[in-house]
Amino acid sequence: MKGKGRLLIVFLGLIAISGLLIPSGAWAVKEIKIGVIFPLTGGAAAAGRELRAGTELAAEIANKVYPDLPMAMAQNAGIKSLGGAKIKLIFKDHEGNPTLGADLAKKLILDDKVDGIMGCYFSSVTKTVSSVCEQYGVPMINTSSTSPALTKRGFKWFWRTTPHDKWFTKDLFEFLNGLTDGKVRGVKAVAKKEITNIASACEKTEWGSHVSQLIAQLAKEYGFRVRKSILYAAKSTDLSSEVRSLKAARPDVMLFASYTSDAILMVKTLKAQRAHPKIIWGQDAGFEKPEFRKTLGDNIVGILTRTVFLPKVVEIKKLAGLVNAMYKEKTGNDLGGASARAFTGLQTWVYLLEKAGSTKPADIQRAANTIYIPGKELVVPWKGIKFSTSGDEIGQNTLGSGLIGQYQKQKDGTVGLEIVYPFDVSSADMIYPFPGY
């Protein structure tokens, strides 16, 4: 035993010495660490799962070679300009709590020493996390938080790929106007006075409260009347008072900004109280999730939602179809607004790193401010990605766009989204008015 033991020690010693002698960089392919902060638990856990899956899929494609995908990042394994370095994702769960999100960001930056951050879905959490990143000079890409205020703070280390709510809410009013002009496919022109009265119910944090303000602002510009605007807590387990209040205003149009569990609860309550406005519209988020569809089934037929991506897009974009197939294989669901944008966000990170050719923050910053990713590289139907560097919205992608979809019964009996706006790409006749409960 003594002899064998000594042999073992010598053997280990040789290995240790060889490890010291041979320079560590030679065979160690560098890793790029990206910290990703999502709501993996809590009321939006369903969204968190999607976001995570979208991000992971993009990282997979970046790290391996998929020659059949017409996407630049699928053609190399890892980041070519960094010697094939692979992307490593470090996921953290902010549970919907902005302070926790900021703490996690700090830990990722100071302890895990990430090269960049991505996240966080809830605008309220993105607000605090981006603040931390700005303080420490670490680049952050935001993919799905749409409160306009986030890019109005003059931050130099924050870039947002998704268009924000001002755009989307404008889309809504353009759509409503289009309804009165007869531009909507399958619907004869509707008299303005039939849809003048609006009531809105939005969740009350950073995101929803801004949507509420935008609705009030744009309604005035476009000549509509907001009779009631309610702010509520997304975590509520009962919304019957709120729905009763909405109904009391006797609106023609009901507008919502809700996360997942509250969107489901809201629609259930609307049904229980037999609400029958002419139009129901949701500002994406909860209204667009697979959970929403699965839980409510046929009850959502006729509901409109803002969206950034829906399965019908695959008919317009071949790349979207290919990636959607991969995503479906991975998770069993189609890509949606959250997953598609998370995918796009990680994709943006890859292109940034390629362009920068280094992980130094200043280089990434320069790359971000000059990059242009053409629309054909993207899964989402945008013109491309190019971040604004002047004016009052630094870091905002100016080439994005939104869609408005309506839930309709498909030929196979399931309920799915049809495009109703922009008018020229609508995929089906709109159901008007809302069939009611």
Added chain:
Amino acid sequence: MEALKNALDFSDFPRIDLVVAACGAAFILAFPLFPHSSFAMATMIQFLMFSLYGMGWNTIGGYGGQVDLGKAQYVGIGAYTTAVMLIRWDIPFWVSMPIGMSLAVGWSFIIGYPLFRLKGHYFAIATIATSLVLLDLFQVWEFVGAARGLEISPIKYSPPDFLRLIFKEDIYYYYIIAGFFFLGIFYINWFRNSRLGFQLRCIKDNEDVARSLGINVHRAKIKTYAIATAFVSMVGSFHACYIKNIEPEDTMSLDISILIALMAMLGGAGSLWGPIIGAAVLIPLKSYLKEWLGAQAGLLGIDLIVYALIIMVISAVEPRGIWGVIERIRRRRN
């Protein structure tokens, strides 16, 4: 001068206590000079903050015997005053903090008068009610940002800014809160030997007897409540500058009120070291349990289960908290 002498007079503690306290103080002063993770630093700052919260709570809750479960509203008043004054009028921390304290104390007088007619559980629940009402008000009040909250912009000020308490590195925050911490200890030391402290102890023992001795019970309680409020509000102001992002749900929730009371009670309500011990045990426990257990394999909540079990055991076995256990052991030894 008399007051200062009282504040520095720790002679009624056994020698071993003072040695341990001195070691603790040395550790606190030296901690940032050793290599540490940002996580450890954040935990230490939390510990110092909650010790201060606990010390403040202890005046009315421990020495005074009235369990107050609504302290979070004063954290909010302090934090929001500082944040609003900084964001809107660029007023430095050292001015806004006392103003916050005054506002908080003012509010405490307003609700204190009716509140202190109650005792026991009724009082406790009433404090919860007032805190929740204030929370709901802040959630819709646009002036303080409603449910969105307020953000102290990281780019508008150039750190290190000692006037406005804006720093990039945590170490500055650490030493400032440590400074408050030591001041707090001296203050409570003075308090427990002061006339008000003495009056409170009489009241806690037997209110009727105290009244017959000529003590104005109602006024004593309200004065003490104001002191507790001032402590909590002061740390609240610090909190705003440290976290730089405050929301009603986050700063004034019931969970915070409960944590404050819990730590002080666990450590030992009614003693000088109790709240500090409570915070020293519970804060690292909470953080590290969450880090090790909570994030593992999606075992969400297991850290708080351990936490809760500790609380349950202490409350059933030794209601006077950890300090009570220490005293019991000492008595047995003697």
Added chain:
Amino acid sequence: MDILISSIAAGVLIGMVLALVALGLTIIFGVMDIVNFAHGEFLMIGMYTGLLTAKAVGIDPLLALPVAAAVGFLLGVICYYGFVKFLLRGPMVAQLLGTFGLMLFLRNLALLIFGSEDRALHHGLLVGKSFDLGMGVIIPATKLAAAGLSVIAFLAVWLLMNRTKLGKALTATSLNSQAARYMGIATERMNALAWGIGGGSVTVAGALIVNFWSVNPFVGLLFTMIAFAIVALGGFGSVPGALFASIVVGLIMEIPGIWDFLTYTLSWDWMINVPMTSFKYTFVYLAYFIIMVIRPSGLFGWKH
């Protein structure tokens, strides 16, 4: 007008269900002077029990009530013998601390077992159905059934307390535990029974409530506060007080609806912009505070 009727109806119905929630609290307090901060967590457990029993066995949630009652009774008794018993020896501070600990424990146990996402009932005999009373007044069938069953349960407990020997023993213990002991009533047993009945009633209320409210591990606290308000208003220890106060509190929670009614009837536009729905629970807390300050023994209470 329909707004007013809908609101009042909703308030009364929810009040009747809340009566059962408050009942448990007031019994426990009446018998042993301890305030159970974990009360809302019992309700939460009742909600999960109702939900999961219905899903697992495939029966209608309304039929899961006996299961919920049994679970609640057992849980109450276990909590008493396993923990609360020891708290009674200590000062009030320890009792508060202890039931807090219990609250945190139950809440996070539920978090561990069930996860943090909302769950709700989507299928059932009455889920999704409602009665249209005309004039735009809609009453969801589940709420009506829940209110009815709640009142039945409430009456059952009241009968138990007043007409059975066991119940009278309980009442005796709450009036004067020393005297009751001299009469041969085992205080320990009575305490445990109080916890059992208290726990059982609130879990049944939970199983009823889950028919129309969603559940997640954090819903307990709100209900604890509402229950406290009801018990304070009705009088700590008074069972009829609990019923009356619950309906009052149910109506208080419908103040936004009544406000809306006034807004549209009086056509004072400034009223529209007041965010009343954000305050639906605030009024309950305010009511608690005001009652405690003006009349601490509540409307019917005999204990202070």
